[in-house]
Amino acid sequence: MIKLGTSLITDIATNQIRIETLNNLTDQIARAHEKKHVIVVSSGSIGLGLSTLNLAKRPNEMAKKQAAAAIGQNKLMNTYEKLFNKRNITIAQVLLTKDGILSEKGYNNAYNTILTLLEYGVVPIINENDTIATEEIQFGDNDNLASYVAQMMRAEMLILLTDTDGLYTSDPSIDPYAQKLEVVREITRDIELSAGVTNGRCSVGGMNSKIQAAQRALLHGVPVTIASGFDTSCIEKIADGKPCGTLFIPPGGIFDELRR
Numbered sequence: 001m002i003k004l005g006t007s008l009i010t011d012i013a014t015n016q017i018r019i020e021t022l023n024n025l026t027d028q029i030a031r032a033h034e035k036k037h038v039i040v041v042s043s044g045s046i047g048l049g050l051s052t053l054n055l056a057k058r059p060n061e062m063a064k065k066q067a068a069a070a071i072g073q074n075k076l077m078n079t080y081e082k083l084f085n086k087r088n089i090t091i092a093q094v095l096l097t098k099d100g101i102l103s104e105k106g107y108n109n110a111y112n113t114i115l116t117l118l119e120y121g122v123v124p125i126i127n128e129n130d131t132i133a134t135e136e137i138q139f140g141d142n143d144n145l146a147s148y149v150a151q152m153m154r155a156e157m158l159i160l161l162t163d164t165d166g167l168y169t170s171d172p173s174i175d176p177y178a179q180k181l182e183v184v185r186e187i188t189r190d191i192e193l194s195a196g197v198t199n200g201r202c203s204v205g206g207m208n209s210k211i212q213a214a215q216r217a218l219l220h221g222v223p224v225t226i227a228s229g230f231d232t233s234c235i236e237k238i239a240d241g242k243p244c245g246t247l248f249i250p251p252g253g254i255f256d257e258l259r260r
Ligand code: GLU
Pocket: 005, 006, 042, 043, 044, 045, 046, 047, 069, 127, 128, 130, 140, 141, 142, 143, 203, 204, 205
């Protein structure tokens, strides 16, 4: 299960699509898809809608964000369609809401739909249904959406791809002594604090929401990796069980034993 953050999809300065990065990510996803079922959670709809509406930055008004998302989602899927078609892979758009999947019926329907798509060899591309999500009942960021779905689909791994190559002890852009954490076995208060200070560069979620999402996934036995989507081989390395970024290991279980 791979989550792509907004900063990988649009250039924050221009709100234009990062086609080279997406092309590379699609290449890697296509190779992983030869060996495993792959589910993608992709942000980027609001970012992509902004330039069409001539908005330089994310508006605060909910309806404007939703309008931008409605425009951008179409552009996003159009781009994925072209990129995956070139690799002979069929994709499907799946839009979820939090209250939708928190109801038993909605949960079962979402589960069965995604499972059936995977059985057909399709790559589901999931985003929040931003039109009907409201402040009170929204995932808020796709890190959390991805961790709900990873838990629902009992994913082998949740990979959160962003613009930094992992979790650091402090903000590496300010602190020359900041160290990257290779493996995290427990999300301690220190880890939460280091996520707080490395919050800056990502769009909505930031490191805080990644740690929150990781916590939920780990609780349900799903290992999590936070890594850079600009790395041209990270997905493949992870799919081959090689290290890339920061790996969070759920307590106990076979995964932990294999890594020791
Ligand atoms: N659903 C929103 C989008 O596609 C963003 C959520 C996020 O970036 O985490 O733009």
